[in-house]
Amino acid sequence: DGGITQSPKYLFRKEGQNVTLSCEQNLNHDAMYWYRQDPGQGLRLIYYSQIVNDFQKGDIAEGYSVSREKKESFPLTVTSAQKNPTAFYLCASSTQLNTEAFFGQGTRLTVV
């Protein structure tokens, strides 16, 4: 079955440590996205990628980094520079920008 997979579902890290969130899709989608969700707020775009080996900053890219070495994979690293990393992170993909997006199940990151 085609889909988009995020792992892990829950992640705990100590303050000051970098952590990488995984996102894999087998939908053959060109575009992939990372969003952050905080309580009471809408989804905010961190980074997006339209094609392999290319990615663009979203609205809240500071303290995050990504790579897109393969079409299927778009990992997100939350670095120690991110001041408030505790949040729910969602990955999505679509055939092109602004077409119907498919979402992963999310990763809830807690930094202690």
Add this chain to the structure above:
Amino acid sequence: KNEVEQSPQNLTAQEGEFITINCSYSVGISALHWLQQHPGGGIVSLFMLSSGKKKHGRLIATINIQEKHSSLHITASHPRDSAVYICAVGDQGAQKLVFGQGTRLTINP
């Protein structure tokens, strides 16, 4: 002011009631999406529309491009419809999806 505004923010209703969730936006759009997020966090796309009306089972989505407004309706609501419903628009200028804050719907038996 947010580019995408949803109302109400919270809605509680009894099973069987007709539900309406509204979405207004201020940017030029390529399409509007209605999404459903269940308590576990996963998001499912319900509709993508750029004009008129779409229907899927008990769900109906409408959009008025001139008024920059969309509504999501649920007929014969059921407790399993309880979720957060999110409106998102494809911003033509910025070439990205912009999300509303979501409407938390609770349907009581």
